[in-house]
Amino acid sequence: MKQNGIYKIAELADVSIGTVDRALHGRSGIRETTRNKVLRIARELNYSPNPAARTLSKGKANVRIGVCIPREIRLYYDQVRAGMLEEAQRVRSMGVELVHRPVPRLGAGEKKQLEALLRDGVNAIILTPGNPEIAEPLIDKAEDTGIRVVCTTTDAPRSKRSSIVAVDPELSGRLAAELMAKFVPAGSKAAVVTGMLSTTEHRLKATGFALGFCTECPGGEVVAVLEAHESEEESYDKTCDLLKREPRLHGVYVSTVNCLPVCKALRKLNLEGKVALITTDLFPQMVPHLLQGTIRTSIYQNPYVQGQTAVRILVDNLLNGANIPVSNLISPTLVLKSNLHAFREASSDHLPAHPAKPASGFQDAVLA
Amino acid sequence: MKQNGIYKIAELADVSIGTVDRALHGRSGIRETTRNKVLRIARELNYSPNPAARTLSKGKANVRIGVCIPREIRLYYDQVRAGMLEEAQRVRSMGVELVHRPVPRLGAGEKKQLEALLRDGVNAIILTPGNPEIAEPLIDKAEDTGIRVVCTTTDAPRSKRSSIVAVDPELSGRLAAELMAKFVPAGSKAAVVTGMLSTTEHRLKATGFALGFCTECPGGEVVAVLEAHESEEESYDKTCDLLKREPRLHGVYVSTVNCLPVCKALRKLNLEGKVALITTDLFPQMVPHLLQGTIRTSIYQNPYVQGQTAVRILVDNLLNGANIPVSNLISPTLVLKSNLHAFREASSDHLPAHPAKPASGFQDAVLA
DNA sequence: CTGAAAGCGCTAACAA
DNA sequence: TTGTTAGCGCTTTCAG
Numbered sequence: 001m002k003q004n005g006i007y008k009i010a011e012l013a014d015v016s017i018g019t020v021d022r023a024l025h026g027r028s029g030i031r032e033t034t035r036n037k038v039l040r041i042a043r044e045l046n047y048s049p050n051p052a053a054r055t056l057s058k059g060k061a062n063v064r065i066g067v068c069i070p071r072e073i074r075l076y077y078d079q080v081r082a083g084m085l086e087e088a089q090r091v092r093s094m095g096v097e098l099v100h101r102p103v104p105r106l107g108a109g110e111k112k113q114l115e116a117l118l119r120d121g122v123n124a125i126i127l128t129p130g131n132p133e134i135a136e137p138l139i140d141k142a143e144d145t146g147i148r149v150v151c152t153t154t155d156a157p158r159s160k161r162s163s164i165v166a167v168d169p170e171l172s173g174r175l176a177a178e179l180m181a182k183f184v185p186a187g188s189k190a191a192v193v194t195g196m197l198s199t200t201e202h203r204l205k206a207t208g209f210a211l212g213f214c215t216e217c218p219g220g221e222v223v224a225v226l227e228a229h230e231s232e233e234e235s236y237d238k239t240c241d242l243l244k245r246e247p248r249l250h251g252v253y254v255s256t257v258n259c260l261p262v263c264k265a266l267r268k269l270n271l272e273g274k275v276a277l278i279t280t281d282l283f284p285q286m287v288p289h290l291l292q293g294t295i296r297t298s299i300y301q302n303p304y305v306q307g308q309t310a311v312r313i314l315v316d317n318l319l320n321g322a323n324i325p326v327s328n329l330i331s332p333t334l335v336l337k338s339n340l341h342a343f344r345e346a347s348s349d350h351l352p353a354h355p356a357k358p359a360s361g362f363q364d365a366v367l368a
Numbered sequence: 369m370k371q372n373g374i375y376k377i378a379e380l381a382d383v384s385i386g387t388v389d390r391a392l393h394g395r396s397g398i399r400e401t402t403r404n405k406v407l408r409i410a411r412e413l414n415y416s417p418n419p420a421a422r423t424l425s426k427g428k429a430n431v432r433i434g435v436c437i438p439r440e441i442r443l444y445y446d447q448v449r450a451g452m453l454e455e456a457q458r459v460r461s462m463g464v465e466l467v468h469r470p471v472p473r474l475g476a477g478e479k480k481q482l483e484a485l486l487r488d489g490v491n492a493i494i495l496t497p498g499n500p501e502i503a504e505p506l507i508d509k510a511e512d513t514g515i516r517v518v519c520t521t522t523d524a525p526r527s528k529r530s531s532i533v534a535v536d537p538e539l540s541g542r543l544a545a546e547l548m549a550k551f552v553p554a555g556s557k558a559a560v561v562t563g564m565l566s567t568t569e570h571r572l573k574a575t576g577f578a579l580g581f582c583t584e585c586p587g588g589e590v591v592a593v594l595e596a597h598e599s600e601e602e603s604y605d606k607t608c609d610l611l612k613r614e615p616r617l618h619g620v621y622v623s624t625v626n627c628l629p630v631c632k633a634l635r636k637l638n639l640e641g642k643v644a645l646i647t648t649d650l651f652p653q654m655v656p657h658l659l660q661g662t663i664r665t666s667i668y669q670n671p672y673v674q675g676q677t678a679v680r681i682l683v684d685n686l687l688n689g690a691n692i693p694v695s696n697l698i699s700p701t702l703v704l705k706s707n708l709h710a711f712r713e714a715s716s717d718h719l720p721a722h723p724a725k726p727a728s729g730f731q732d733a734v735l736a
Numbered sequence: 737c738t739g740a741a742a743g744c745g746c747t748a749a750c751a752a
Numbered sequence: 753t754t755g756t757t758a759g760c761g762c763t764t765t766c767a768g
Binding site: 094182320332339 | 419423438463514542684697
Binding site: 372373374375385389400401417418420421422423424425426523 | 744745746747748
């Protein structure tokens with residue numbers, strides 16, 4: 001007389017565990033009435049499967065999560081990937097595995113890679129949609145088949161994606177504005193350098209900054225929003241123009257990762273440290289500018305945590321049936337001179353994971 | 369012919385799986401030579417046990433983690449606890465359970481509770497040592513028995529604890545100083561309000577601030593370090609004294625959670641907004657002071673993440689045999705007006721975890 | 737359509 | 753001191 005799980009259901013429904021299994025999984029070869037009876041009882045029992053048993057029984061690769069993100073931009077996506085890998089590693093023994101289908105650059109060929117993931121038969125997808133119009137139908141198709149899609153860093157808000165893991169762009173902009181207002185005198189002029197305002201995230205950062213700056217800086221004004229399309233040259237040229245055109249400019253907020261050309265322009269015009277610069281994210285080449293004060297602070301999007309979180313919520317859902325939070329808008333972190341070394345991107349000693357003392361339990365014996 | 373895990377070892381060692389089990393777990397009833405042979409082979413095979421199988425076989429409560437932290441201080445420990453519970457919940461199906469042995473206040477009766485935990489036979493302990501001298505021998509005793517001890521928020525650096533999860537106190541102080549230097553004019557005077565300088569954390573925060581302020585603020589000077597011993601009255605009185613004594617004081621850094629008396633003192637002397645105040649952590653009563661600018665920013669220690677992390681590293685170790693990082697010094701986060709609502713302590717809508725769409729897989733059927 | 741049975745890798749009780 | 757065996761809850765295959 002088994003008293004647990006699937007056996008209990010079988011007993012109450014007066015069928016075999018095989019039939020219970022068929023009912024629970026929507027498999028074929030079962031009469032509708034039987035299925036309904038089993039499902040009803042399962043619900044009454046508040047049944048929830050035992051992930052350990054399932055993992056053990058199925059063997060490896062219970063849960064396959066497809067990942068489609070760019071290969072690299074200034075380390076940003078490397079960090080996202082690292083976060084995902086770490087989290088996947090933790091649950092590997094539970095049969096979770098990642099299936100990578102990277103795109104070379106954001107949005108480049110994501111249709112092909114997404115289609116490949118669907119063919120691969122993954123159970124869920126993590127994606128940075130670069131081209132929402134193209135990605136949306138595929139996202140919707142996946143979700144309609146029961147494949148969860150989580151967007152990260154960028155969003156496809158009009159799709160059926162289950163969740164978004166990203167920083168709140170409007171908040172980023174407002175945070176930048178609040179700080180800028182503390183750095184520059186009242187009545188200052190400020191500008192934004194962004195990618196493309198047609199991208200939702202960039203637009204929200206820009207408007208967040210503009211609104212925040214007006215509120216926080218008495219008499220302050222945002223005199224320009226430069227679209228640099230992630231091009232170093234365009235960014236440099238437009239910034240130089242602006243700096244010449246607006247001699248009373250006191251602050252610049254760069255809302256993309258593309259801040260080096262702006263630093264270069266400031267140096268060229270001998271304005272380093274005079275114009276307050278607030279940037280986005282962090283990579284090694286930014287470190288000297290932060291240390292010498294050209295960059296006052298940077299709004300860090302925590303790519304590592306984003307990757308971790310995306311995997312985590314999917315695993316929780318797939319393994320434990322946990323709900324997926326509709327959105328995971330994380331608050332950005334501020335990079336300053338004093339905490340600079342605490343960020344992975346700026347510290348040379350990657351992951352100082354000491355071997356620690358011999359582990360407990362059986363490991364004691366094995367490692368001894 | 370089983371080819372995996374314990375069977376493989378048994379086959380190669382030419383013993384039964386029962387013997388392998390005995391060897392691996394240091395159980396009795398096995399000859400030393402046999403044990404060594406088995407262990408050698410296990411190591412050669414790079415054997416690592418299957419947590420799913422183990423969980424399934426052992427039934428519930430595979431891994432019990434003892435928790436000894438204060439019941440509450442301004443919500444801080446509530447957040448720590450929430451983080452621990454969430455993380456434990458995620459792995460409950462893997463047989464992880466928390467055993468709570470709280471103390472009423474930091475350090476109050478922790479000897480008794482720690483001893484109780486040892487009697488309870490927990491596999492690991494999470495602790496906020498309030499009284500390092502008292503806790504240390506017990507920590508050492510636990511570690512000597514193979515019971516991992518992780519300290520969080522506060523440390524017992526001279527004990528054998530396996531790890532510490534906390535913010536870097538020196539970094540907190542330096543960060544406060546760097547910001548203070550950006551808020552006040554050159555040549556300003558500043559002060560620190562702390563708990564007791566005999567506590568390592570408080571001392572490090574104070575010295576971090578002092579050093580940082582001298583470096584970052586040209587001509588700046590830290591004119592006082594007030595020890596308030598977490599007493600509201602003492603804090604208020606000493607702050608009032610200081611403000612009267614030092615009319616040219618431009619900044620105050622409160623390195624404990626005890627900031628309300630300082631706000632009160634500033635109001636009393638009509639200095640709200642004139643003296644830049646930087647605080648530590650966050651609780652609802654601070655919100656108005658942040659919004660109106662009395663508190664310029666607060667150094668948030670992320671108690672929720674600390675709780676999460678402490679449980680997480682122990683589970684990873686106990687379940688997967690992962691190494692325990694020697695230290696987990698997390699970087700503090702800055703609370704400002706714009707991101708205020710992103711913190712759990714300041715937002716009314718606790719955990720807006722939407723039910724999301726029907727889950728995938730079998731859940732579809734069950735929940736349908 | 738449904739049932740029976742053999743594992744998945746490990747633990748624990750019982751034999752030898 | 754060592755071997756054998758019956759589960760743990762679920763999946764999957766093979767018979768009915």
